[in-house]
Amino acid sequence: MIVKTLDSxxxxxxxxxxxTWRSRRLLLLKHGMGFSLHDTTMFAGTETxxxxxxxxxxxxxxEGEGELEDLTDGQRYPITPGTVYALDGHEKHIMRVKxxxxxxxxxxxxxxxxxxxxxxxxxxxxxxxDGVQAA
Numbered sequence: 001m002i003v004k005t006l007d008s009x010x011x012x013x014x015x016x017x018x019x020t021w022r023s024r025r026l027l028l029l030k031h032g033m034g035f036s037l038h039d040t041t042m043f044a045g046t047e048t049x050x051x052x053x054x055x056x057x058x059x060x061x062x063e064g065e066g067e068l069e070d071l072t073d074g075q076r077y078p079i080t081p082g083t084v085y086a087l088d089g090h091e092k093h094i095m096r097v098k099x100x101x102x103x104x105x106x107x108x109x110x111x112x113x114x115x116x117x118x119x120x121x122x123x124x125x126x127x128x129x130d131g132v133q134a135a
Contacts, residue, residue, distance in 0.1 A: 036113075038103075040103045055123060057107050059106075061102070066097040066101045069095075072089070
């Protein structure tokens with residue numbers, strides 16, 4: 001059984017941040033669950049381009065306000081508490097944050113924990129807990 005608290009990962013190596021977001025990663029590849037689970041905050045007034053070419057992601061908003069733009073078709077969606085969205089087609093997208101967003105994110109395959117977006121908005125695919133990237 002795995003039991004963790006948000007406080008137990010805060011300010012550890014599993015607490016990863018950029019200029020536009022902070023992700024506290026609760027369950028990772030090393031936990032063997034087949035997915036990873038993150039408590040993520042995206043900061044008000046920011047815009048983040050993302051493209052999970054190697055992952056599918058489901059996101060549930062529990063706080064804040066933003067707008068998600070699907071770059072494959074130009075559709076825009078309001079993101080507010082109680083909204084869920086799933087990137088089942090590896091869609092390129094932009095999140096524009098009006099009020100700090102607090103999001104619960106699930107990734108498949110799971111992330112190892114240290115991933116951040118590269119210049120294309122992509123997380124690398126890490127397939128082993130030792131951090132070795134897949135080719």
